[in-house]
Amino acid sequence: MKNQNISASLLVELLQVQKIDRRQFIQTSGGIAILFSLYPTITVGQGNRRGYPSNFNAYLLIGADGRVSCYTGKIEMGQGIITSLAQMLAEELDVALDQVDMVMGDTLLCPWDGGTTGSRSTKVFGPALRRAGAEARAVLLQLASEKLGIPVEGLMVRNGVVSSKSDPDKSVNYAELAQGRRIERNAESKIKHFSEHKVSGKAIRRSDIRDKVTGAAKFTGDIRLPGMLYARVLRPPSHNAKLKSVDTTTAKSVPGVTVVEQNGLIAVLHEQPDIAERAIDLVKAEYDSPASELNNETVFDHLLNLESEKRPVTEKGDIAGAKRFKTFDEKYYNHYVAHAPIETHTVLVDVKSDMIDVWCSSQTPFRVQEKIADALNVKPEQVHLRTPFIGGGFGGKKSSTEITEAAQLAKITGKPVQIAFTRKEEFFYDAFRPAAVIHARSGIDEKGRITFWDFDHYYPGNRSAEPIYDIPNYRVLSNRASDVHPFDTGAWRGPGSNTNVFAMESHTDVMAWAAGMDPLSFRLKNLTDERMVRVLKAAADQFGKTFFKGPSGKGYGIACTDYLNTYVATIAEVKVDERTGIVTVKRVVSAQDMGEIINPLGAKLQIEGGITMGIGYCLSEEIEFNGGEIFTENFDTYPITRFSWAPVVEAVLIDNPELAPQGCGEPAITTSGAVIANAVSDAIGIRMHTLPMTPERILNAIKTRDKQE
Amino acid sequence: MNETINFTLNGKSVSVSTDSSRSLLWVLRTEFELTGTKYGCGEGLCGSCTVLVNERAVRSCQTLIKSVQSKSVITIEGLSNNGSLHPLQKAFIEHNAVQCGFCTPGMILNAYSLLMENPTATEQEITEGMDDNLCRCGSYKRIVQAIFTATEEMRKGGAR
Numbered sequence: 001m002k003n004q005n006i007s008a009s010l011l012v013e014l015l016q017v018q019k020i021d022r023r024q025f026i027q028t029s030g031g032i033a034i035l036f037s038l039y040p041t042i043t044v045g046q047g048n049r050r051g052y053p054s055n056f057n058a059y060l061l062i063g064a065d066g067r068v069s070c071y072t073g074k075i076e077m078g079q080g081i082i083t084s085l086a087q088m089l090a091e092e093l094d095v096a097l098d099q100v101d102m103v104m105g106d107t108l109l110c111p112w113d114g115g116t117t118g119s120r121s122t123k124v125f126g127p128a129l130r131r132a133g134a135e136a137r138a139v140l141l142q143l144a145s146e147k148l149g150i151p152v153e154g155l156m157v158r159n160g161v162v163s164s165k166s167d168p169d170k171s172v173n174y175a176e177l178a179q180g181r182r183i184e185r186n187a188e189s190k191i192k193h194f195s196e197h198k199v200s201g202k203a204i205r206r207s208d209i210r211d212k213v214t215g216a217a218k219f220t221g222d223i224r225l226p227g228m229l230y231a232r233v234l235r236p237p238s239h240n241a242k243l244k245s246v247d248t249t250t251a252k253s254v255p256g257v258t259v260v261e262q263n264g265l266i267a268v269l270h271e272q273p274d275i276a277e278r279a280i281d282l283v284k285a286e287y288d289s290p291a292s293e294l295n296n297e298t299v300f301d302h303l304l305n306l307e308s309e310k311r312p313v314t315e316k317g318d319i320a321g322a323k324r325f326k327t328f329d330e331k332y333y334n335h336y337v338a339h340a341p342i343e344t345h346t347v348l349v350d351v352k353s354d355m356i357d358v359w360c361s362s363q364t365p366f367r368v369q370e371k372i373a374d375a376l377n378v379k380p381e382q383v384h385l386r387t388p389f390i391g392g393g394f395g396g397k398k399s400s401t402e403i404t405e406a407a408q409l410a411k412i413t414g415k416p417v418q419i420a421f422t423r424k425e426e427f428f429y430d431a432f433r434p435a436a437v438i439h440a441r442s443g444i445d446e447k448g449r450i451t452f453w454d455f456d457h458y459y460p461g462n463r464s465a466e467p468i469y470d471i472p473n474y475r476v477l478s479n480r481a482s483d484v485h486p487f488d489t490g491a492w493r494g495p496g497s498n499t500n501v502f503a504m505e506s507h508t509d510v511m512a513w514a515a516g517m518d519p520l521s522f523r524l525k526n527l528t529d530e531r532m533v534r535v536l537k538a539a540a541d542q543f544g545k546t547f548f549k550g551p552s553g554k555g556y557g558i559a560c561t562d563y564l565n566t567y568v569a570t571i572a573e574v575k576v577d578e579r580t581g582i583v584t585v586k587r588v589v590s591a592q593d594m595g596e597i598i599n600p601l602g603a604k605l606q607i608e609g610g611i612t613m614g615i616g617y618c619l620s621e622e623i624e625f626n627g628g629e630i631f632t633e634n635f636d637t638y639p640i641t642r643f644s645w646a647p648v649v650e651a652v653l654i655d656n657p658e659l660a661p662q663g664c665g666e667p668a669i670t671t672s673g674a675v676i677a678n679a680v681s682d683a684i685g686i687r688m689h690t691l692p693m694t695p696e697r698i699l700n701a702i703k704t705r706d707k708q709e
Numbered sequence: 710m711n712e713t714i715n716f717t718l719n720g721k722s723v724s725v726s727t728d729s730s731r732s733l734l735w736v737l738r739t740e741f742e743l744t745g746t747k748y749g750c751g752e753g754l755c756g757s758c759t760v761l762v763n764e765r766a767v768r769s770c771q772t773l774i775k776s777v778q779s780k781s782v783i784t785i786e787g788l789s790n791n792g793s794l795h796p797l798q799k800a801f802i803e804h805n806a807v808q809c810g811f812c813t814p815g816m817i818l819n820a821y822s823l824l825m826e827n828p829t830a831t832e833q834e835i836t837e838g839m840d841d842n843l844c845r846c847g848s849y850k851r852i853v854q855a856i857f858t859a860t861e862e863m864r865k866g867g868a869r
Contacts, residue, residue: 213794
């Protein structure tokens with residue numbers, strides 16, 4: 001990452017030149033090292049397998065220059081942990097925030113990490129980091145006590161300076177204390193109570209923002225190595241196409257081009273990426289593509305009719321015996337959605353005799369390291385992967401086909417090779433958010449209480465699928481089958497939850513309409529979880545308008561969820577143009593209880609960003625395909641949220657510091673689909689069952705409504 | 710065909726001999742190593758590659774290098790003046806209007822051009838003028854606020 005300072009680069013040199021492992025480095029270099037672990041059980045296995053010390057997976061160093069460096073395999077992709085993690089550390093250590101350097105996603109410097117996913121960095125890594133900071137502070141206080149001849153109780157710390165409480169002139173700073181020391185400790189000390197916090201909990205602007213507004217911030221595609229080549233790989237027209245014949249004669253005639261044809265990998269390389277692009281277009285290739293009848297029209301029938309094994313996600317009570325004043329049976333449909341980060345997948349590999357240098361835009365740097373090691377038949381430790389800034393991830397930047405290809409091409413050509421996906425490749429190789437169907441059955445009693453909830457989820461993923469309401473009888477089933485999708489699918493910002501919450505909260509409104517209750521009262525009637533009630537009431541207070549029984553024609557919608565113990569309630573107001581079917585999202589209020597808040601400004605940015613991004617999957621984002629063929633190639637046919645669509649998002653942060661910090665990157669977006677679908681349905685008076693709600697689908701719904709009337 | 714193109718780049722006279730049908734984007738990124746200008750879509754749909762040619766925003770992925778002959782090109786690296794940030798850059802920082810930062814250079818340069826044409830742009834006019842620049846992280850509202858703040862600063866004479 002950008003924040004690597006001189007001591008970090010010295011560390012690289014030491015590790016490379018002396019071939020020592022991290023543990024030895026910590027033992028032999030100056031300063032104070034605190035080792036800590038966040039996933040003890042996982043780390044042990046990984047550590048042993050990789051021949052690394054097994055009892056820690058991150059550490060901090062207090063350098064002889066007084067700077068504090070945190071080494072973590074987590075990465076920065078816009079979510080802002082480069083700032084919020086530094087806040088947590090600075091708080092425990094009592095140093096100024098700008099004394100902290102975050103060294104992130106460097107496989108040589110940073111111990112193994114499973115990846116930056118699932119809104120877990122603050123929640124899982126944060127507490128471990130805090131304990132390490134507290135441990136470091138305790139060590140430094142002890143040293144200061146010895147040096148100053150004052151008992152620890154008589155000392156105070158501010159901005160990395162330890163001084164006597166009674167005589168501030170008697171002081172020593174962290175740099176002086178760390179000088180010439182070789183201390184290694186495991187983190188065990190107690191952390192501060194939140195009431196003592198001065199840095200953690202404060203609204204702080206992104207620490208990387210200056211570099212990002214000046215163009216100085218380096219992303220993987222910005223790394224330049226002497227003699228490097230840019231590669232373009234021949235791509236099939238479809239995911240299951242087989243190459244029949246290939247002719248590279250014309251491509252070879254392009255001056256300066258290198259053509260590689262080896263084991264099915266056909267690539268052209270050039271010193272200029274755009275010339276390589278021209279050359280690949282000159283490669284003539286024929287493919288056999290199997291015919292398929294699976295496409296946007298047939299996908300939902302396909303999903304519902306697959307032979308599958310049904311497993312309960314959760315169940316309680318007796319559905320058959322539940323009261324049935326009114327019952328409901330509805331299906332909710334979601335199309336394939338792409339991650340579409342503005343930075344496409346990019347990797348740069350340089351195969352040298354003793355070390356393989358890699359730069360990669362990945363949320364899982366250690367997985368990429370292994371993939372490269374596998375491709376080149378070397379040990380993972382011989383692969384030094386660095387993760388520069390990542391231009392958006394959203395769950396999609398992991399390890400795709402370009403990793404192995406770049407490794408092979410670098411080895412074959414003997415030169416550093418960069419592959420950066422074109423936008424078309426980015427769409428083609430995206431591990432899409434899966435298309436899914438949720439079959440919802442439920443019932444209510446005369447008083448509008450939900451009596452049973454019987455949900456059958458066809459392939460969305462299980463996250464957030466447990467009902468949030470107090471329901472005596474429920475069952476949530478999840479289907480498992482093979483060959484569900486004709487291409488890769490995977491985690492997409494709030495995996496499973498976007499799809500599940502759309503169905504769950506749409507269906508809640510279906511019941512509210514039938515009960516003759518407004519959507520707020522119906523929810524409050526069926527909620528007993530006080531935390532959720534508080535979040536929902538906070539959102540409603542901020543929204544400030546009265547809800548009427550639906551459909552009210554007002555275009556108001558509500559959606560709530562529990563995303564891995566972060567509670568969200570979102571309220572939206574929309575306008576639907578019944579002539580064109582175009583939806584305008586006018587205003588969104590999103591209240592969130594994520595426990596203790598580390599950086600309120602960063603949290604708001606994630607909530608605003610999530611809701612804004614979510615409008616796309618709700619209104620316009622749909623991958624067009626037939627079998628393994630992907631027709632969506634660029635943003636003209638895959639409209640994402642743009643300036644003119646973006647509503648005012650009012651983020652309401654619930655103060656709940658008694659609860660340890662939970663996640664924030666994903667929760668808000670998981671309510672986007674449901675809240676806008678509910679608002680649109682409230683506006684037009686008929687239930688929308690399919691995302692995205694394109695103008696065409698809305699006009700069709702209006703036609704259906706008019707026929708019914 | 711190779712041609713020598715002479716132009717002004719971030720205030721300095723430069724000359725490049727290259728295939729004249731190449732795009733400005735890749736010449737900037739590889740020949741001049743000005744990597745603040747980003748590839749996002751290659752078809753002029755996202756705006757990440759926006760630079761200024763004679764003070765007007767263009768999509769560098771859709772601009773041929775030969776078309777900038779004798780013209781002035783400014784990239785994000787050339788926007789600050791001797792280390793002092795342009796009011797737009799300052800305003801982006803003030804409003805924390807950045808997440809991953811990949812679209813940011815293009816956003817700032819498109820905003821620059823917009824404000825050259827309409828120094829008193831309202832928030833609505835800013836939204837319309839920025840509508841073809843995409844940000845996947847969803848920082849749009851903060852970007853609009855940042856640009857609006859910059860208009861005030863630039864009117865006070867803070868512009869370059």
